[in-house]
Amino acid sequence: MTNSLHSSSANAGLAKDTTAALPRKPKKAPLRERSPILAHLRSMFMTGLLTAIPIFITLTILYFFYRQVTWFTQPTANWIVDNFLAQMLQNVISGENLKIIITPVLAVLISLFIVYVLGLLGTFFIGRQILAQIEHFIGNLPLIKGIYGTTKQVMAVFRQGGGGAGFQRVVLVQFPREGTWTVAFVTNTIHDSQAIGGANGNLGAPSGKLVCCFIPMTPNPTSGFFQMFPEDQVRNTDWTVDLGIKIVLSGGLLAPPELNGGPQPALKSSAQA
Secondary structure, eight states: OHHHHHHHHHHHHHHHHHHHHSOOOOOOOOHHHHOHHHHHHHHHHHHHHHHHHHHHHHHHHHHHHHHHHHTTTHHHHHHHIIIIIHHHTTTTSOHHHHHHHHHHHHHHHHHHHHHHHHHHHHHSHHHHHHHHHHHHHHHTSTTHHHHHHHHHHHHHHHTTTSTTTTOOEEEEEEOSSTTOEEEEEEEEEEEOTTSTTBTTBTOSOTTSEEEEEEEEOSSOTTSEEEEEEEGGGOEEOOOOHHHHHHHHHTTTTTOOSSOOOOOOOOOOBTTTO
């Protein structure tokens, strides 16, 4: 009995040694590594995709602006093509092809001409008086006056010196929750009359200032959120406004490798304006 147990143990140990001594089959490499053709196709597809995405986004934005600019001049362009150009060029090109080719270009030109005329009127005294009367009429309309007035003020800010003139600096704020830092653009700073030492004691920002921040969305920075933060809860950066916009558009791909806190600039508050 004892001999049989020793024999069984010896056989088991011999089997383990034999199994361990057997060479393991090498793992197969992924299919794309084994096939040069698949690796080439994958590389070219990714390169083409990365090239096509910016082109697609650019064309989409251009088409959006084209639709917004020409929606009110399109009927006028169609009328000009049907009643004038189609008769003049009927022996050269058909009316349908003429409408497809000429109408979009003509609608854009009409829109640009209207913008030019408005700019020309704004430079002369009589033109300014006409525009002032139109603005006065719009200002008396109950619903439209609020939309027009706000839009005009925003455009006046951007007209001061470029697309980023309305943004004073780039900061980081904890949004949408504490511990999550989000890129934001400072648009203004206001005095908080309810701060400590103010009228209501402990309410408001301890520093007495609230920083107005626009938090853009990625990849469309034209929409976002407006938040007001106490001044001590805003983290400054040394990023320029242009760099901040690029970081938002790229989803952080163009962010610098190091984040340095910028100096605290002296902002002009709306209470002093």
